Amino acid sequence: MAKMVINGVSFTAESSRTLLENLEHQGIQTEYQCRDGHCGACQCQLNSGSVQYRKAPLAYVRQGQVLTCCAIATSDVDLTIAEAKLPLKLTG
Ligand code: FES
Incomplete structure (x- = not known):
């Protein structure tokens, strides 16, 4: 378990899931x-x-960026995803 913060909103992430799977589990669309x-x-x-990545991604990953579809959090993580749509249950 790790804390995941996206655009300032936090929730608990499951360490067996990718970042994207954790976002989807919370109803966050990215x-x-x-x-x-x-x-x-x-x-x-x-x-x-x-x-960390389950396997090395083929896409170029810029410095300070991460691919949510295949990365797993190894600590608490704080992400900014400009186009993310967060559900009301998280934003209040
Ligand atoms: S690299 Fe294609 S969706 Fe993540």
């Missing part, structure tokens, strides 16, 4: 396409924390 580290569509800003 951009993705391949879900396998190939396209880079899910790339977002990692403000703090650390992740």
